[in-house]
Amino acid sequence: MNNGTLVISLDFELLWGVFDKVNWRDKTAYFERTRKLIPELLQLFHKYDIHCTWATVGMLFNENWDEWNANIPECLPDYENKNLSAYKYGKSIQSKETEKLCFAPNLVKLITESKGQELGSHTYSHYYCLEPGQDSLAFKSDLEKSSELASNHGVELKSLVFPRNQYNSDYLEICGKAGIEAVRTNPNNWYWKNTQKDSLIQKIFRTGDAYFGLLDKSYSSSQIQNFTKNITGQKASRLLRPYSGRKILNSLKTKRIYREMEYAAKMGQYYHLWWHPHNFGNNPNENLRELESILIFYRKLKNKYAMQSLNMNELKTDHFEIKS
Template sequence: MNNGIFTISLDFELLWGIFDKVGNSYKPSYFQYTRLLVLDTLETFAKNEIKATWATVGMLFAQNEEEWKHYSPIQIPSYRDPNLSAYEFVKNSGLKPEVHFAPELIQAIIATPGQELGSHTYAHYYTLMRGQSPEQFRQDLQATQKISQDKFGIRLKSLIFPRNHINELYLPICLEEGYTQVRSNPRNWYWQETQHEDLSKKWFRSADCFFRVGEKTSYPKTQMQILENEPLLIPASRILRPISKSNKVFNRVRLNRVKEEMLSAAKAKEIYHLWWHPHNFATDPIAAMIELNEIMSHFQTLKSEYGMVSMNMEGVREMVVC
């Protein structure tokens, strides 16, 4: 295929993605908005014939605490810092359906054309944190596959590591447990080893949202290689950062950066991989959806003028294999 490719992946987590940062101090309305925004986003994708991968925390598949316990693995992550463990959080704080379970939203993802249901691990698992083990990670992946197959009849193929903590030693485990493609980080140095968040990396990542400070974010299809005993690594290009309510200039500049990168990829017939967390849109739901529709309109222009096509992560792998 000699066309530019627009790929979208979403890290769908609800509270499981930020419990170790916010605890119980979150605003319930934030996740109420998120649940509605998932449906709005799906409708927008369907209208624009956008294919996307929804990497979903496996615990969201459960209907209630009974199911959550039933599918949880025997070996859970033994982080040195127990505050990183979803299981320890539940032990101390309990489970609340509105922030911990979302099977109806998963069903909506499945029912929307072009959407791929992927995995964000079962328990928002951190593969680079001390104390956890390869076997614990394997059992986490198995738990996600089991609940997905039992409840929705789907064997998941795409995986996104939480917090972009990619443990390369664990890649063979991913493939053995059915994951044929994994999102990897951009190639720039400030996206590597994301568990070590020094100020220079944060500064360069923030600056790159406004102007180019590293390598070009899109990449040619020829860089995509399937290595023996590993899933295909599909690099991310750009995170769509949350709306700033207080800085309209910030919002416009960072959105223009995304659109310029999409245009560059379309002209060069390269891959551009945009990602975000659905809950990021809850910062300012109306403005976020206006921005998403602007990105969709831009894609339609690039599709018409340069033949750019939309692919989810599974579609990208199929293209590479062919």
């Protein structure tokens, strides 16, 4: 039987992931805490030998607004909802004060220099692949810009996470031509379908699923999708929800993750945990403690069942070795 595997991917965005939902002036301290969390997360991952894919919005690679302005792609998405455009938004908030919310090349460098950590793509502009008005030409231009700036860090982007989980199978060919070899897809559950519409009932079921339900979140190698000879689709298993301040709910959440991880370890399956680093921006110490408890449990499973930790690109390699 294959070893069970813990896969972790993080959607690293800072303000670019939520600019259409918040006022940046209300989030300055929140994102400052998020920035400080990145080295602490890397230290935890090093301590427990955790490999992780950091799916990073390419705009974070820029040093400042001058670079950002110089790196606007030739073809931009023409969303019907203009408030979704990172370019329109970026042009409206340019100041020294907002640079720390929108750019993080030093943190990108820290990630690339850390053992077991993969720098992946979350597109250049937090591109919404299912929103009306966007198209394949703009998506292609977006990925090319991310790859260009990643190469300045000596990195070839090989794994991709679609922003807001707007997975679009029509764009897989473009991903492949851009060098992408693995993409994160959504769980099979109905409440993860059509995430761009996201009904209230879907949100309710996703929230409830964090605390109750079947052990159905891990998957075997045979369930990994081979979209093409070059690209694998890797299902997300569980969103690690942030610390809520409610003791009972936090306990239910972590115990559910323990049970799912142990099941994956026993059955030789993959368990893919994901979240946004900024999810830890409130209550950072409590969130780090919860995460460390999960990593301690992983170490127990590693000792008992030889569970392993892989990033997305390593999972792809592991999968093809098993298949062959």
